[in-house]
Amino acid sequence: MTPLLRPIEGLPNRPLAETLWRQGWYRFAAHQMSPNFGPRPPQAHIDLIVLHAISLPPGQYGGPEVQQFFSNQLDWQAHPYFSQIKGLKVSAHFFIRRNGELWQFVSCDDRAWHAGASSYRGQSNCNDDSIGIELEGLEGDLFEDAQYESLRVLCAALMQRYPVDYLAGHEHIAPGRKADPGAGFDWLRLEKNLGLEARYLPVAVRANTHAKVLSSDAFKR
Numbered sequence: 001m002t003p004l005l006r007p008i009e010g011l012p013n014r015p016l017a018e019t020l021w022r023q024g025w026y027r028f029a030a031h032q033m034s035p036n037f038g039p040r041p042p043q044a045h046i047d048l049i050v051l052h053a054i055s056l057p058p059g060q061y062g063g064p065e066v067q068q069f070f071s072n073q074l075d076w077q078a079h080p081y082f083s084q085i086k087g088l089k090v091s092a093h094f095f096i097r098r099n100g101e102l103w104q105f106v107s108c109d110d111r112a113w114h115a116g117a118s119s120y121r122g123q124s125n126c127n128d129d130s131i132g133i134e135l136e137g138l139e140g141d142l143f144e145d146a147q148y149e150s151l152r153v154l155c156a157a158l159m160q161r162y163p164v165d166y167l168a169g170h171e172h173i174a175p176g177r178k179a180d181p182g183a184g185f186d187w188l189r190l191e192k193n194l195g196l197e198a199r200y201l202p203v204a205v206r207a208n209t210h211a212k213v214l215s216s217d218a219f220k221r
């Protein structure tokens with residue numbers, strides 16, 4: 001007698017992470033390949049997500065300049081500010097626009113060029129084993145609800161696929177040299193959105209958050 005319940009044949013039985021990712025490319029991002037990348041070191045343990053802020057020219061949103069910059073196609077003559085970054089060859093894995101739109105330039109399996117001289121959790125050269133996410137914005141300024149939402153979904157997908165143990169800003173991995181995303185980025189909101197334990201966040205952020213909670217407690221008493 002044929003059993004009523006039997007395994008359904010022909011349906012894919014793949015873990016969710018595999019359907020979201022193809023060779024390091026995220027399914028729900030617009031893809032534009034950057035030439036600015038290289039291989040990761042063998043056995044790289046990709047345990048760090050680095051957040052940045054960028055806009056070109058600074059403070060102007062919605063144009064194609066960041067994508068052009070990461071693709072070595074920016075017209076250096078188009079704005080006086082561009083002379084300051086002329087010839088730089090950089091990239092990030094992801095770029096999240098003010099409206100939450102998500103772009104990917106480099107496979108997460110490869111090494112993007114976003115961190116520069118950097119050190120975190122006892123390891124230098126953070127490009128080797130991190131994933132770089134640029135938020136369209138201005139260092140120190142606020143970010144949009146749509147960006148937090150897009151970032152939440154992306155980080156959740158990254159954490160399913162890679163052994164992420166740390167989230168930090170460029171300012172935390174290159175202190176003194178870099179200051180993005182800056183004080184306008186709400187780390188506590190990201191932590192809550194992702195349901196993370198505090199240990200994932202930079203010590204500086206945790207100390208700051210803890211101080212805020214303490215002072216608000218004191219205020220109540």
Ligand SMILES: [Zn+2]
Nearest residue numbers: 052053170180
């Ligand atoms: Zn940065």
